[in-house]
Amino acid sequence: MMKRKVDFSKVLCGVFLLLLTVLLLLSLFAAEIAPHDPLKIQHDIALLPPSAAFPFGTDDFGRCVFSRILYGMRSSLFMSLLIVGISLVIGTTAGIVSGYFGGWVDDCIMRITDMFLAFPGMVFSIAVVGVLGVGWGNTAIALILPGWLIFARLSRGLVLTVKEKEYLRSAKAAGLTTLQIMRRYILPNIAQQLVIVAAIEIGSTLISFCALTYLGMGAQPPEPELGLMLSEAKSKMQIAPWMMFFPCLTVFVIVILFQLLSDALRDVLDPSRAEGGQ
Numbered sequence: 541m542m543k544r545k546v547d548f549s550k551v552l553c554g555v556f557l558l559l560l561t562v563l564l565l566l567s568l569f570a571a572e573i574a575p576h577d578p579l580k581i582q583h584d585i586a587l588l589p590p591s592a593a594f595p596f597g598t599d600d601f602g603r604c605v606f607s608r609i610l611y612g613m614r615s616s617l618f619m620s621l622l623i624v625g626i627s628l629v630i631g632t633t634a635g636i637v638s639g640y641f642g643g644w645v646d647d648c649i650m651r652i653t654d655m656f657l658a659f660p661g662m663v664f665s666i667a668v669v670g671v672l673g674v675g676w677g678n679t680a681i682a683l684i685l686p687g688w689l690i691f692a693r694l695s696r697g698l699v700l701t702v703k704e705k706e707y708l709r710s711a712k713a714a715g716l717t718t719l720q721i722m723r724r725y726i727l728p729n730i731a732q733q734l735v736i737v738a739a740i741e742i743g744s745t746l747i748s749f750c751a752l753t754y755l756g757m758g759a760q761p762p763e764p765e766l767g768l769m770l771s772e773a774k775s776k777m778q779i780a781p782w783m784m785f786f787p788c789l790t791v792f793v794i795v796i797l798f799q800l801l802s803d804a805l806r807d808v809l810d811p812s813r814a815e816g817g818q
Contacts, residue, residue: 549807556801563794567614576604578611578764587780597782599772601762605783608764609790615759616766617794619676620746623683628738630684631691636722636730638692639699650696653689661686662748669757679758683748687741694737698730732809736802743798750791766791 566573576594582602590597596605638649656664668682702708703726711721752758753767761768766787773783 547808549804553801553804553808556797556804560794560797560801563613563797564617566610567617570607570610570614574604574607574610576607578603578608579762587776589780590782596786597780599769599783600776600780605769605786608769609766609786611764612766612769612787613790613794615764616746616749616753616791619680620742620749623680623687623745623749624738624742626680627684627687627741628691628734631688631693632695632727632730632734634688635692635695635697636699636726639696640703640718640722640726646696649692653692656686656689659686662751665748665752666755666757669752674757674760676759679749679752682752682757683745687745690737690741691734695730695734698733699726702726702729736805736809739798739802739805743795746791746794746798 580603582598584602585594585598586600586602588594588598588602594604594606596609599605599608634649634653638646659667664686665679665682668685669678672678672681708721708725711725716724749758750765750767750770753765754771756771759765759768761772769787770784773780773787776783
């Protein structure tokens with residue numbers, strides 16, 4: 541009997557998806573899983589090291605660090621997914637329109653992207669939050685405004701490579717509308733690359749979101765959020781290093797998993813991978 545060859549790229553992709561799904565479920569059901577109230581202040585047990593009762597120790601207010609990470613992971617992770625999702629929709633729509641129509645439409649959209657790209661992304665986000673004010677919604681807007689650019693430029697470039705294909709000419713000759721052509725032929729042919737980039741961007745957005753919160757421009761105390769926890773822990777690193785270590789580790793693990801997932805997706809979805817391996 542012939543042994544079936546194992547596609548390790550698909551196996552790895554499944555493993556990373558499973559691990560990320562576990563993290564999502566942990567954060568989604570934080571209220572049922574967390575052993576303690578993340579907002580309950582108990583000064584008599586402040587700054588306890590990790591133990592059976594408090595797996596990640598307690599902070600300077602006696603709050604359970606593990607419980608706060610579960611709730612904070614839900615806030616940071618789902619906000620990152622929301623920001624990337626909105627950026628993906630806006631950027632892909634703009635890029636497809638720009639690449640398909642060309643001419644003055646392309647010039648207008650690309651000049652807008654060039655205008656946004658003239659400013660470093662984080663500096664621009666800080667400026668937006670400074671104008672709009674702190675808060676979850678304003679932080680999301682501050683990250684969406686520069687976040688859609690990468691998807692717009694990527695989708696535009698991909699559209700330029702496929703819009704002159706024979707099947708598109710046949711679709712036009714068959715009388716399909718522009719919207720039908722975009723939905724049936726263009727979007728399916730560029731979706732794979734967009735998904736790969738989106739996986740990377742989720743990790744990058746998580747870091748940016750935590751950075752803004754660390755600077756006091758996102759969630760406000762006493763809300764549990766990973767960036768805010770890092771900000772609160774910086775003055776206690778010498779006497780309670782677990783306050784900084786575990787939130788850092790959580791961010792690191794999430795970002796690395798999305799990076800590895802992106803690499804695995806690239807191997808699985810790249811049509812030239814199989815040919816190159818032969």
